[in-house]
Amino acid sequence: MSISDPEIVTRSRRFDVDAIRADFPILSRKINGQTLVYLDNAATSQTPRQVIGALTDYYERMNANVHRGVHTLSIESTEAYELARTKVATFINAPEPESVIWTRNTSESLNLVASTWGQANVQAGDNIVISAMEHHSNIVPWQQLAAKKNAELRYLGVNADGALDLASIDSAIDSRTKIVAVTHMSNVLGTVVPIVELARRAHQAGAVILVDAAQSVPHMPVDVQALDVDFLCFSAHKMLGPTGIGVLYGRKELLEEMPPYMFGGDMILEVTYEDATWNDLPYKFEAGTPNIADAIATGAAVDYLTELGMDNIWEHEQRLTAYAVNQISKLEKVKILGPKDPSLRGGVISFIHEAIHPHDLGTALDRQGIAIRTGHHCAMPLVRSFDVVAAARASFYIYNTESEVDALVNGISEAERYFIR
Amino acid sequence: MMGRNSERGGTGGLGDLDDMYEAIILDHYRSPRNTAPVDSPDVDIEVNNPFCGDEFHIQFRLEDDAIAEVGITGRGCAISQASASLLAELVKGKSTGEVRAAVDSIRRLLKGEKITDEEADVLGDIEALGGVRKFPVRIKCALLSWVGLDDALKEHLAR
Numbered sequence: 368m369s370i371s372d373p374e375i376v377t378r379s380r381r382f383d384v385d386a387i388r389a390d391f392p393i394l395s396r397k398i399n400g401q402t403l404v405y406l407d408n409a410a411t412s413q414t415p416r417q418v419i420g421a422l423t424d425y426y427e428r429m430n431a432n433v434h435r436g437v438h439t440l441s442i443e444s445t446e447a448y449e450l451a452r453t454k455v456a457t458f459i460n461a462p463e464p465e466s467v468i469w470t471r472n473t474s475e476s477l478n479l480v481a482s483t484w485g486q487a488n489v490q491a492g493d494n495i496v497i498s499a500m501e502h503h504s505n506i507v508p509w510q511q512l513a514a515k516k517n518a519e520l521r522y523l524g525v526n527a528d529g530a531l532d533l534a535s536i537d538s539a540i541d542s543r544t545k546i547v548a549v550t551h552m553s554n555v556l557g558t559v560v561p562i563v564e565l566a567r568r569a570h571q572a573g574a575v576i577l578v579d580a581a582q583s584v585p586h587m588p589v590d591v592q593a594l595d596v597d598f599l600c601f602s603a604h605k606m607l608g609p610t611g612i613g614v615l616y617g618r619k620e621l622l623e624e625m626p627p628y629m630f631g632g633d634m635i636l637e638v639t640y641e642d643a644t645w646n647d648l649p650y651k652f653e654a655g656t657p658n659i660a661d662a663i664a665t666g667a668a669v670d671y672l673t674e675l676g677m678d679n680i681w682e683h684e685q686r687l688t689a690y691a692v693n694q695i696s697k698l699e700k701v702k703i704l705g706p707k708d709p710s711l712r713g714g715v716i717s718f719i720h721e722a723i724h725p726h727d728l729g730t731a732l733d734r735q736g737i738a739i740r741t742g743h744h745c746a747m748p749l750v751r752s753f754d755v756v757a758a759a760r761a762s763f764y765i766y767n768t769e770s771e772v773d774a775l776v777n778g779i780s781e782a783e784r785y786f787i788r
Numbered sequence: 789m790m791g792r793n794s795e796r797g798g799t800g801g802l803g804d805l806d807d808m809y810e811a812i813i814l815d816h817y818r819s820p821r822n823t824a825p826v827d828s829p830d831v832d833i834e835v836n837n838p839f840c841g842d843e844f845h846i847q848f849r850l851e852d853d854a855i856a857e858v859g860i861t862g863r864g865c866a867i868s869q870a871s872a873s874l875l876a877e878l879v880k881g882k883s884t885g886e887v888r889a890a891v892d893s894i895r896r897l898l899k900g901e902k903i904t905d906e907e908a909d910v911l912g913d914i915e916a917l918g919g920v921r922k923f924p925v926r927i928k929c930a931l932l933s934w935v936g937l938d939d940a941l942k943e944h945l946a947r
Contacts, residue, residue, distance in 0.1 A: 399804070724840075724864060724865035724866065725840075725865075726840055726865040726867075726926070726929065727809075727865045727866045727867075730805070730808070730923065730926070731802055731805060734802050734804060734805050735802070741840075742839060742840055742841075743838075743839070743840075743841065747838070755841070756838075756840070756841020756842075756843075757840050757841040781802055782802070784802075785802045785805060785809075786814075786817075786866065788814075788818065
């Protein structure tokens, strides 16, 4: 590698972690006297000035309700709100902006599909296929639907190494399968799931496929057309955006057939005292005043990620994950869950310490300014399947560095010195 | 390699963790007391906190309304394990009324309420659990076995 190699120069200029870190005010905060090392990105990401600026700008310059007024502010806020939708559509390569619905978060997107599409299409004797490594939010709505409809809930298996058990597809998906709902990347194991293959198998069986992309859209290029998925759900707060806003992408023909999820303002076309007709997409699914400011700020987050390049982000996290897996593996008493091969996983590393409970470890790391997640990670059945009830988890994003991984490893050693005598 | 505290010439390690993990707590965590199973127990319960996976098996035998024998085993974080061990030590020989009063004292102590000197005398070492107050998410860990024991006693006495 020569420094004059134009490709490498461009890339390093584009992916300058120091410059990225300077955009995140919170990263200079001291926690218990130590500079924050934020390794809980799978739970929520931090917010750059550009996104905070978009929120401030909205409230200071154009705050007004959308799709209603003829006044300047309302026209501007409507344009900004719809522009943000278009940015998201481009970001995931949706064929048209109206197949992007704003929701509160991934959970609401999943519930929307289970409650409307599921209600209309799943009948007694049908089955719903999910995987054994889903987040609770992609389990419970389907459990409820299956119970209500007398349908069967089936699970794709997970191997001991944390990969999806591909052999289980054959027995799970059949002609009575109505929907396959799977994560794109496990929030516990970091496993990347082969969506293209699952989409092919689902469609072959006449089923639709939904992808919980909460952990993938923030970290890797996601193209709904290339993946050939019917629904895709994710949250803005895990991709540099604000809390309280999420996305449901749906194939337009499906969304058009689906009944509304909530009823009220904006989602109607015409209301009489007796009845109502529904507005066009996407408004049919956006009852009431939407989360305008956060939608616009999500557009700013998408701009930020696009400028960095999702390929570059994925590459950065792959490099960091490989380094972290290697360094953490050197700790004798620590066992990493999930794939050993870094190329099969994203930047989410759950681990168990054989002598220190995750909560004690989490507290000891917090004393050193290091934020990790501890507990069952909203995936109780999966965590239990590894014969543990709780684990510690470090997860990375664009602003994390190798020296932060070192801080984590040293922090664990400090905790060992404290708890193990 | 040195930790981040040490690098900055701080306390050298995790000294300020001692607010929560007082010596007495670390001692009970590392060597829990009264872990032997109880023969023909009057009360035999499992308590757990699904959120952190902590679970304890609590057994005791009563003699004339006093706890004659107690055995607690389980798994959990340092706080919940030490708390269970401290509990086992305290309740031995106490009447059910005294035990329930002690549970009430612990509850109030962890809520940050004042307890009387008499209550503090009864609790003895257990007052060390009060350090957990500064770490609100861990109060549940400290209370897990106590609340379980209290519920079991209440149920037993109602029979």
